[in-house]
Amino acid sequence: xxxxxxxxxxxxxxxxxxxxxxxxxxxxxxxxxxxxxxxxxxxxxxxxxxxxxxxxxxxxxxxxxxxxxxxxxxxxxxxxxxxxxxxxxxxxxxxxxxxxxxxxxxxxxxxxxxxxxxxxxxxxxxxxxxxxxxxxxxxxxxxxxxxxxxxxxxxxxxxxxxxxxxxxxxxxxxxxxxxxxxxxxxxxxxxxxxxxxxxxxxxxxxxxxxxxxxxxxxxxxxxxxxxxxxxxxxxxxxxxxxxxxxxxxxxxxxxxxxxxxxxxxxxxxxxxxxxxxxxxxxxxxxxxxxxxxxxxxxxxxxxxxxxxxxxxxxxxxxxxxxxxxxxxxxxxxxxxxxxxxxxxxxxxxxxxxxxxxxxxxxxxxxxxxxxxxxxxxxxxxxxxxxxxxxxxxxxxxxxxxxxxxxxxxxxxxxxxxxxxxxxxxxxxxxxxxxxxxxxxxxxxxxxxxxxxxxxx
Amino acid sequence: xxxxxxxxxxxxxxxxxxxxxxxxxxxxxxxxxxxxxxxxxxxxxxxxxxxxxxxxxxxxxxxxxxxxxxxxxxxxxxxxxxxxxxxxxxxxxxxxxxxxxxxxxxxxxxxxxxxxxxxxxxxxxxxxxxxxxxxxxxxxxxxxxxxxxxxxxxxxxxxxxxxxxxxxxxxxxxxxxxxxxxxxxxxxxxxxxxxxxxxxxxxxxxxxxxxxxxxxxxxxxxxxxxxxxxxxxxxxxxxxxxxxxxxxxxxxxxxxxxxxxxxxxxxxxxxxxxxxxxxxxxxxxxxxxxxxxxxxxxxxxxxxxxxxxxxxxxxxxxxxxxxxxxxxxxxxxxxxxxxxxxxxxxxxxxxxxxxxxxxxxxxxxxxxxxxxxxxxxxxxxxxxxxxxxxxxxxxxxxxxxxxxxxxxxxxxxxxxxxxxxxxxxxxxxxxxxxxxxxxxxxxxxxxxxxxxxxxx
Numbered sequence: 001x002x003x004x005x006x007x008x009x010x011x012x013x014x015x016x017x018x019x020x021x022x023x024x025x026x027x028x029x030x031x032x033x034x035x036x037x038x039x040x041x042x043x044x045x046x047x048x049x050x051x052x053x054x055x056x057x058x059x060x061x062x063x064x065x066x067x068x069x070x071x072x073x074x075x076x077x078x079x080x081x082x083x084x085x086x087x088x089x090x091x092x093x094x095x096x097x098x099x100x101x102x103x104x105x106x107x108x109x110x111x112x113x114x115x116x117x118x119x120x121x122x123x124x125x126x127x128x129x130x131x132x133x134x135x136x137x138x139x140x141x142x143x144x145x146x147x148x149x150x151x152x153x154x155x156x157x158x159x160x161x162x163x164x165x166x167x168x169x170x171x172x173x174x175x176x177x178x179x180x181x182x183x184x185x186x187x188x189x190x191x192x193x194x195x196x197x198x199x200x201x202x203x204x205x206x207x208x209x210x211x212x213x214x215x216x217x218x219x220x221x222x223x224x225x226x227x228x229x230x231x232x233x234x235x236x237x238x239x240x241x242x243x244x245x246x247x248x249x250x251x252x253x254x255x256x257x258x259x260x261x262x263x264x265x266x267x268x269x270x271x272x273x274x275x276x277x278x279x280x281x282x283x284x285x286x287x288x289x290x291x292x293x294x295x296x297x298x299x300x301x302x303x304x305x306x307x308x309x310x311x312x313x314x315x316x317x318x319x320x321x322x323x324x325x326x327x328x329x330x331x332x333x334x335x336x337x338x339x340x341x342x343x344x345x346x347x348x349x350x351x352x353x354x355x356x357x358x359x360x361x362x363x364x365x366x367x368x369x370x371x372x373x374x375x376x377x378x379x380x381x382x383x384x385x386x387x388x389x390x391x392x393x394x395x396x397x398x399x400x401x402x403x404x405x406x407x408x409x410x411x412x413x414x415x416x417x418x419x420x421x422x423x424x425x426x427x428x429x430x431x432x433x434x435x436x437x438x439x440x441x442x443x444x445x446x447x448x449x450x451x452x453x454x455x456x
Numbered sequence: 457x458x459x460x461x462x463x464x465x466x467x468x469x470x471x472x473x474x475x476x477x478x479x480x481x482x483x484x485x486x487x488x489x490x491x492x493x494x495x496x497x498x499x500x501x502x503x504x505x506x507x508x509x510x511x512x513x514x515x516x517x518x519x520x521x522x523x524x525x526x527x528x529x530x531x532x533x534x535x536x537x538x539x540x541x542x543x544x545x546x547x548x549x550x551x552x553x554x555x556x557x558x559x560x561x562x563x564x565x566x567x568x569x570x571x572x573x574x575x576x577x578x579x580x581x582x583x584x585x586x587x588x589x590x591x592x593x594x595x596x597x598x599x600x601x602x603x604x605x606x607x608x609x610x611x612x613x614x615x616x617x618x619x620x621x622x623x624x625x626x627x628x629x630x631x632x633x634x635x636x637x638x639x640x641x642x643x644x645x646x647x648x649x650x651x652x653x654x655x656x657x658x659x660x661x662x663x664x665x666x667x668x669x670x671x672x673x674x675x676x677x678x679x680x681x682x683x684x685x686x687x688x689x690x691x692x693x694x695x696x697x698x699x700x701x702x703x704x705x706x707x708x709x710x711x712x713x714x715x716x717x718x719x720x721x722x723x724x725x726x727x728x729x730x731x732x733x734x735x736x737x738x739x740x741x742x743x744x745x746x747x748x749x750x751x752x753x754x755x756x757x758x759x760x761x762x763x764x765x766x767x768x769x770x771x772x773x774x775x776x777x778x779x780x781x782x783x784x785x786x787x788x789x790x791x792x793x794x795x796x797x798x799x800x801x802x803x804x805x806x807x808x809x810x811x812x813x814x815x816x817x818x819x820x821x822x823x824x825x826x827x828x829x830x831x832x833x834x835x836x837x838x839x840x841x842x843x844x845x846x847x848x849x850x851x852x853x854x855x856x857x858x859x860x861x862x863x864x865x866x867x868x869x870x871x872x873x874x875x876x877x878x879x880x881x882x883x884x885x886x887x888x889x890x891x892x893x894x895x896x897x898x899x900x901x902x903x904x905x906x907x908x909x910x911x912x
Contacts, residue, residue, distance in 0.1 A: 102697040103800060125699070147642045158640060160649075161617070174887040181798040182829045184614060184868035186603045186653045188880060188892050188910055193616075193649030197642045214699030241558040243581065243670030285741045342637040344559060373638045409636035410643050424644060431630040436644050438898025442891060454644055 005041035005064065005084070012058045017045040017092075025087045029134065030075035030419065033334045035389045038080040040067070043087040048095075048109075049167060049175060049206040052088070056204060057173025059086055065451045068200045070111065070142025073134035075336060076417025078146065078199045082452055090141055093206060101126055104212045105164070110141025110205050114148075117210065126212040129156035132413065133324060141205045147197035149413030151278070151320070154371040155247035158413060160196035162211050168195055170203035170443050183211055194439070199415045200450035202443040219247065219280035220290040220308065221316055223264075224301040225272045229253060231300045232273030233347035236370045239277070240343055244292050248278035249371030253350050256323065256365040259330050264319050269303040275370065276320055323367060324376070331363050331380035335392040337420075339403035340412035343373040352402045353377040360395045362388075374412035397423065416454045428456040461497035461520065461540070468514045473501040473548075481543045485590070486531035486875065489790045491845045496523070496537040503548045505565075505623060505631060505662040512660060513629025515542055521907045524656045526567065526598025529590035531792060532873025534602065534655045538908055546597055549662060557582055560668045561620070566597025566661050570604075573666065583671040585612035588869065589780060597661045603653035605869030607734070607776070610827040611703035614869060616652035618667045624651055626659035626899050639667055650895070655871045656906035658899040672736035675703065676746040676764065677772050680731045680757040681722070685709060687756045688729030689803035692826045695733070696799055700748050704734035705827030709806050712779065712821040715786050720775055725759040731826065732776055779823060780832070787819045787836035791848040793876075795859035796868040799829040808858045809833040816851045818844075830868035853879065872910045884912040 010018045021040040031037060041064075044055045059066050065085035072079055081087050093109035100106070101124035108117060115135040121128040131150035132143060140159075142148070144166065149158040156162075165179030179185055179192035195202060226232035232251065239249060251274060252260075258271030275297070279289035294304060307313050328334040341349045350366045357364030357379055368376040379395040381388030400410055400423040410420050410427070428436070433456040440447070440455060466474045477496040487493060497520075500511045515522050521541035528535055537543050549565035556562070557580035564573060571591040577584040587606035588599060596615075598604070600622065605614040612618075621635030635641055635648035651658055682688035688707065695705060707730060708716075714727030731753070735745035750760060763769050784790040797805045806822045813820030813835055824832040835851040837844030856866055856879035866876050866883070884892070889912040896903070896911060 102693070103798070104696060147646070149640055153640060157617070158642075160646075161613070170887070170891070176885070176888045176891065178888070180796055180865035181863060182796045182865070182868065184605055184609060184796050184825070184828045184830050185865050186614075186655075186867045186869060186871045187865055188872060188884070188912070189658070189895055190603075190616075190649055190653050191888075191891065191895070193646055193652070194895075196649070197646050199642075202645070214701070237558070240560060245670070281737075282741065282744070284744075285738065288738070288740075340636055340638045340640050342559070369640070372640045374640050407637060409638070409641050412638065412640035413642060415642045416644060428644070429632070431626070432632050432634070432647075435626070435632065435647065435898060439645055439647070439650075439895055442894025442898055456644070 009042050009044065009058065013044065013054060016051050016055060019043045019045065021087060024072060025069065025089065026081065028072045028074040028077060028079045031077045031080045033328060034393060034419070035333060035386065036077065036080065038082050039084055040081040040087045041084040043089050045089045045092050047092040049093070049169065052169045052204055052206050053173040053175055055088060056169050060172050060446065060448060063446060063448065065448050067450050068204045070139035071113065071134065071137040073138040074142065074146060074417060075338070075414045076411070077419045078415055078417030078450070078453055080418055088204060090139065097207060106210045106212060107207065108140055108210060109207050110139060112140050114138045114140050114143050121212050122215065125215050127215040128162065128210065128212055130159040130162060133321060140208060144196055144205055144208055145199055146415040147413065149369065149374065151248040151250050151369060154249050154369060155245065160193060163192065163196060163208055164211050165209035166192050166195050166205055167207040168203045168205045171445060179209065197415065199417060199454045201440055201454045203449055216280035216286070218283040218286040219278055220286050220306065221276060221278045221313055222290060222293045223305040223316065224275045224297040225269050225303040226300055227270055227272045227302050229273045229347055229350060232275060235275060235297055235300060236346060237344055239296065240371060242296060244289060244296065245279065246277045246371065247280050248276060250276040250320065250368065251370035252323065252367035253365060255363070256327060256367040260319070260323060260326060266303060266305070272302060327365055327378065331365070332383060333381040333389050333392065334378050335396040336376050336378040337396050337399045338411045338414040339375050339377060339399065339408055341373045341375060341403060341406045341408035343371065345406050346370055346373060346375065349375050349403070349406055353399055356395050356398045356402070360391050362392055362395055369412070372412060418453055421453060424456040465498050465500065465514065465542070469500065469510060472507050472511060475499045475501065477543060480528060481525065481545065482537065484528045484530040484533060484535045487533045487536045489784060490849060490875070491789060491842065492533065492536065494536040494538050495540050496543045497540040499543040499545050501545045501548050505549070505625065508544070508625045508660055508662050509629040509631055511544060512625050516628050516902065516904060519902060519904065521904050523906050524660045526595035527569065527590065527593040529594040530598065530602060530873060531794070531870045532867070533875045534871055534873030534906070534909055536874055544660060546595065553663060562666045562668060563663065564596055564666065565663050566595060568596050570594045570596050570599050577668050578671065581671050582668040584618065584666065584668055586615040586618060589777060596664060600652055600661055600664055601655055602871040603869065605825065605830065607704040607706050607825060610705050610825060611701065616649060619648065619652060619664055620667050621665035622648050622651050622661055623663040624659045624661050627901060635665065653871065655873060655910045657896055657910045659905055672742070674739040674742040675734055675736035676742050676762065677769055678733045678746060678749045679761040679772065680753040681713070681725050681759040682729045682756055683726055683758050685729045685803055685806060688731060691731060691753055691756060692802060693800055695752065696827060698752060700745060700752065701735065702733045702827065703736050704732060706732040706776065706824065707826035708779065708823035709821060711819070712783060712823040716775065716779060716782060722759065722761070728758060783821055783834065787821070788839060789837040789845050789848065790834050791852040792832050792834040793852050793855045794867045794870040795831050795833060795855065795864055797829045797831060797859065797862045797864035799827065801862050802826055802829055802831065805831050805859070805862055809855055812851050812854045812858070816847050818848055818851055825868070828868060874909055877909060880912040
């Protein structure tokens with residue numbers, strides 16, 4: 001059947017590249033870590049929005065499920081095709097339609113790398129604040145489709161906060177444009193915000209108008225390590241309440257910080273609870289805020305580290321960026337959940353994750369975005385063998401259930417994708433589940449966009 | 457028929473106040489200015505979300521249209537009942553479910569006055585940044601339902617940017633809760649953001665979890681008047697590109713500023729193009745930014761005014777807040793559109809509005825949120841008689857059509873309501889119109905929530 005789909009699509013779409021799937025089309029980063037792979041009958045590689053329309057119209061007429069794919073850096077399995085679905089690889093949509101630095105805006109196609117968006121902004125004295133972990137690999141379309149966050153979302157909001165307009169292809173290959181020239185836009189129903197974070201179940205995002213910010217003159221990080229989790233979590237709460245405008249308020253528990261101390265030049269520091277903060281603004285304001293931060297943690301921190309030189313700052317951020325992957329390489333295959341708890345329950349959530357790990361005999365570690373209550377809770381399968389991974393996956397399910405008990409959410413920035421769908425299923429009240437399906441059906445009556453994902 | 461609806465609802469809802477409509481239930485501020493009134497058969501006054509559920513279930517079973525009402529300060533006719541619809545007056549939902557200043561959050565019922573939200577925040581060293589014009593009259597539920605903006609939206613975003621969670625009652629009286637404890641939330645489809653700005657056509661918003669910000673230590677306004685519109689619009693563009701972090705970048709053209717000069721102590725200043733800016737932050741940072749602002753406009757402004765004393769600052773903001781109503785009382789009945797243009801086309805849009813007014817023989821004035829390209833374009837009916845108002849309404853239609861020609865939107869913060877529905881109708885592409893109706897039908901299959909509004 002797969003062969004016949006491939007041949008059929010090639011005949012039906014003569015101007016568009018249609019190929020047999022390669023291994024990487026069956027994965028995202030999350031599914032690789034969990035040892036899961038999908039199956040696909042064909043990959044379509046459109047070059048522009050018109051070709052996306054043609055491809056979607058063609059698949060829609062044939063009742064073929066469509067899974068959009070950006071950089072494949074997702075952690076929730078959202079881009080993993082199942083049951084032979086057609087993969088729509090959007091990497092060919094890689095053009096800047098326009099870039100007007102003096103208007104602080106950019107119109108980009110979905111396949112543009114996020115790092116490229118960031119780089120172009122930076123080179124023009126501007127800032128695209130969202131900074132999800134895999135900026136080099138991920139695409140802006142994927143970031144919009146998952147409402148990707150990152151450390152700076154604490155101050156600047158997630159990707160969606162920087163999206164003014166979205167162009168998308170929906171059922172039957174119809175193209176819609178939603179949103180407007182400015183951030184302010186109240187016109188009917190906010191389908192733009194609905195597409196943000198919709199993980200491919202409503203249609204295919206093909207282009208985005210982004211808003212940019214003036215780059216702050218200076219940004220200074222401050223690291224503080226606390227002997228105990230209690231003291232660390234109290235510091236988080238104190239900082240939230242203090243009014244010190246941190247742009248970043250990240251954390252790593254002892255299980256995450258401990259094994260990575262060496263590379264931070266902190267080998268003799270106790271393996272305690274780490275906070276990584278950042279302040280920005282004019283050089284003078286950022287210096288003042290940095291000093292305030294250092295003073296506010298001075299009484300309880302056992303170690304602080306606040307580099308002022310660009311080299312030191314870059315090294316620190318590289319250390320933070322690599323945290324997730326380095327922990328996986330130290331501890332083994334990783335099942336990482338991405339829960340969001342009320343900020344005052346951060347300590348409880350971390351303790352809960354550790355307890356679940358102990359009961360299952362699995363190493364755990366927690367890190368993430370303390371200020372947003374957004375916790376990356378990882379359970380590691382030491383041998384990365386199937387049994388251990390299955391155990392870790394079941395532990396992940398327990399973490400999600402615990403999150404609900406804490407009045408919390410299943411995902412802050414990774415999305416539901418494939419891996420959290422069961423948790424959505426078991427925790428979404430029936431009227432809400434019906435509503436979600438109803439809204440989806442308005443966009444996609446046949447349910448062909450990313451079927452089996454996201455919705456309960 | 458109206459009498460029988462009233463009697464029937466009274467019998468069916470014994471525990472809830474059901475009353476005959478009073479004059480104010482048939483209006484919002486916008487409809488009064490346009491000389492339009494609605495008709496309603498009954499007003500239901502629930503006291504809590506459970507009573508809203510009962511009321512909606514009852515109306516839904518009887519196929520009775522439901523128009524939710526907050527403070528009635530809307531400018532687009534969104535709360536005007538038509539054809540005898542039942543008015544659901546939410547002013548009884550006026551409780552703070554919780555207020556946790558140290559967590560920077562608040563859980564409020566929909567009928568709480570916006571000014572009360574702002575006041576409670578302020579008294580606790582916090583800031584609820586959205587500041588739509590009628591904070592004393594409007595309710596937070598109405599602000600969420602229209603995604604209300606205001607001057608500070610330039611830096612801080614509109615109301616929706618401060619909403620973490622929404623509780624709403626939908627078809628058949630079902631209650632849903634969407635969103636989460638933190639701003640970060642990617643869980644299925646973002647129905648929270650879809651309810652923001654939905655103007656009552658999806659259901660009834662009953663409660664909102666709001667996010668708050670630490671109050672900045674200082675906020676300083678700067679007024680600059682330019683002899684020509686060209687110079688003023690160039691200054692707007694320069695400021696957007698400059699990276700000076702204004703929290704407000706408002707404008708008033710000569711027709712708006714001219715007649716209000718006296719009350720600003722600017723009687724001898726030319727009736728030029730006015731910018732009202734604000735900077736905030738720590739006292740030292742705000743002072744520096746204020747100085748930068750003054751320097752940046754020094755070369756072209758003919759007059760600047762930058763009070764530092766609290767009395768002077770308050771007077772200036774009162775002057776700004778009253779601008780709209782005072783212009784209406786000077787010039788006559790007002791038809792005000794609320795278009796959003798790309799910021800570099802602000803001058804073109806203002807000139808276009810003036811031209812439309814001249815052709816129709818009507819006084820016009822433009823003011824609003826220059827930094828967001830959000831223009832309040834008013835056409836005045838000198839005698840407020842029916843013919844003049846009809847002429848002004850037709851001019852309003854021309855303004856909306858012009859806005860589309862400028863690649864712009866129909867509304868930045870007032871919404872579509874009743875008055876812009878025709879413009880939605882004539883300018884929304886059919887696939888998008890079908891989609892909007894499909895999404896609405898998922899929430900409200902019978903189309904009973906605010907029928908005849910908002911959607912094309």
